[in-house]
Amino acid sequence: MTLNPSLPRSARAILPLLALPMLGACNLIVLDPAGDVARQQGNLVMMSTALMLLIIVPVMAATAVFAWRYRAGNKAATYKPDWDHSTQLELLIWAAPLMIIICLGALTWVGTHLLDPYRPLARTAPGKVVAATTAPMEVQVVALNWKWLFIYPELGVASVNELALPVDRPVQFRISSSSVMNSFYVPAMAGQIYAMPGMETKLHGVLNERGNFTGFSANYSGAGFSNMRFAVKSLDQAGFDAWAAGARGSSLSLDRAAYLKLEKPSVKAPVMRFASVERGLFDRIVNLCVEPGKMCMHDMMAIDAKGGMGRAGLYNVRQLEYDKARARGSNDQRTAATETKAYVAELCTNPDMLGKGVAAAMVRRVDLTPLIGAGLPRPRAGAANGPATAQINPVPLS
The missing domain is CATH 2.60.40.420 (Cupredoxins -  blue copper proteins)
Structure with missing residues (x-):
């Protein structure tokens, strides 16, 4: 808005204030919503603001009063350089904010539980x-x-x-x-x-x-x-x-x-x-399994909950990059030509389990070399160079 430079300075300062009533047409949707839940949330904001203003407004007013009363030009102000304590003032300073914090905390705690987004609605409107x-x-x-x-x-x-x-x-x-x-x-x-x-x-x-x-x-x-x-x-x-x-x-x-x-x-x-x-x-x-043949996360978690897929599952570290290589939803087209199917498409019966107990298969020594990177040999006690091995203790399955 351009103001006429010929107007007095006081008039130019008042003119922008005349535009404030136009803000009445603004849609304050957060504080005037169309739903009961949002209205309760808006009321919570208003009540919290009012509680905080109970201490903010007096403090701001007291700041202005003290600055005026004890200004350098006021020779009638009481001068007490040795004053250091007032029980009444201490009670006021600490009691008032404490009461406001207690009320604000109680209001927030109740509102947080009643307006929990996971909680089914108990009402659609007041009454x-x-x-x-x-x-x-x-x-x-x-x-x-x-x-x-x-x-x-x-x-x-x-x-x-x-x-x-x-x-x-x-x-x-x-x-x-x-x-x-x-x-x-x-x-x-x-x-x-x-x-x-x-x-x-x-x-x-x-x-x-x-x-x-x-x-x-x-x-x-x-x-x-x-x-x-x-x-x-x-x-x-x-x-x-x-x-x-x-x-x-x-x-x-x-x-x-x-x-x-x-x-x-x-x-x-x-x-x-x-x-x-x-x-x-x-x-x-x-469960990130819209693609045909892709294993769902809940299926993978169910397998893990039952102890995994046996010895073969120890080598299956691809699921650690479960959805990374697929670049699902990405706008990076460079991955389209190089992406790989890094997921389990189906489960096959582990031949080591056929006719044998689970414990018998789990105690076998397993070569951990693929898990330590680049297939490098790992020193072992009693051998100058050789593959690393580990003893897998049997885990009872329920």
């Missing part, structure tokens, strides 16, 4: 209790580079960069990521929660007002991060049913092959809807 028989609608969320995928297992449909929800119905989000960490955030509905590859996080929320809102990633994830936004539609039941019917009328279907294409990085991806979704796709995404 509206969620019945025990009411099941929340499940939405599976996948953060891709650089777009969002929403799967509705209840409806059998999916969408990209568009989240439609019915008003006043509790929603349970199951959230994951395909490559790097992101943060799922719809300010009008609930707080943010991270989306991480190979992991699943949860968030419960509800929208109480119809309207169009915006969701985005609150965690930097690369070149297309600034455009990683999605539309949030809060609809009445009739509107939501119409949206679901429109999704079912799409010509697209989301199976594993389609997902692998969708997973490739793209910027400003348009809204897409899928009429059908392959069963169990989200669980495969979480």
Whole structure:
């Protein structure tokens, strides 16, 4: 804004203040959201701020009063150079902040537990209790580079960069990521929660007002991060049913092959809807086994929990780089020609186990040379040069 230089200096200083009422049109979505969970979080922020102002405002006022009262020009001020203690002042200085900290701590502790994102909603609005028989609608969320995928297992449909929800119905989000960490955030509905590859996080929320809102990633994830936004539609039941019917009328279907294409990085991806979704796709995404033939993480962990794959498993160090060589979700095309299938495709019966007890096979001496790097020989006691060996003690299996 350019001010007329011919105006008096005092007028030029006041004119910018006249523009402050225009800020009333700003949408303070965090403090005036459309969902009960976000509203409770906003109230928690306001109450915490008010409690802190109880000590901040008096301190700032006292600073100004002391600076004025004991200024150098005030000859009437009491001069006490030997003063060093006041019981009343000490009580005020320590008691007031202590009480505020106790109240703030109690408020935060209660609010943190009541607004736990993993905790199912007990109400959809003040005075509206969620019945025990009411099941929340499940939405599976996948953060891709650089777009969002929403799967509705209840409806059998999916969408990209568009989240439609019915008003006043509790929603349970199951959230994951395909490559790097992101943060799922719809300010009008609930707080943010991270989306991480190979992991699943949860968030419960509800929208109480119809309207169009915006969701985005609150965690930097690369070149297309600034455009990683999605539309949030809060609809009445009739509107939501119409949206679901429109999704079912799409010509697209989301199976594993389609997902692998969708997973490739793209910027400003348009809204897409899928009429059908392959069963169990989200669980495969979480377990990093969408590719055909790739072992899922939960299968690998189940094998490890039962003692591994025997002697042959000692050499299988590829799983330490489980998903690194695949460069899934990466925009680095240089790895496409050189990537290797660094995963276990299938399990074969260990011939050493056939007709023998587990303990008999586990006590065999195993050559550890491949594990010490480059196949170099390792000195052994009693030998000038020779392969390293180790005794594997039998481990009873349950």
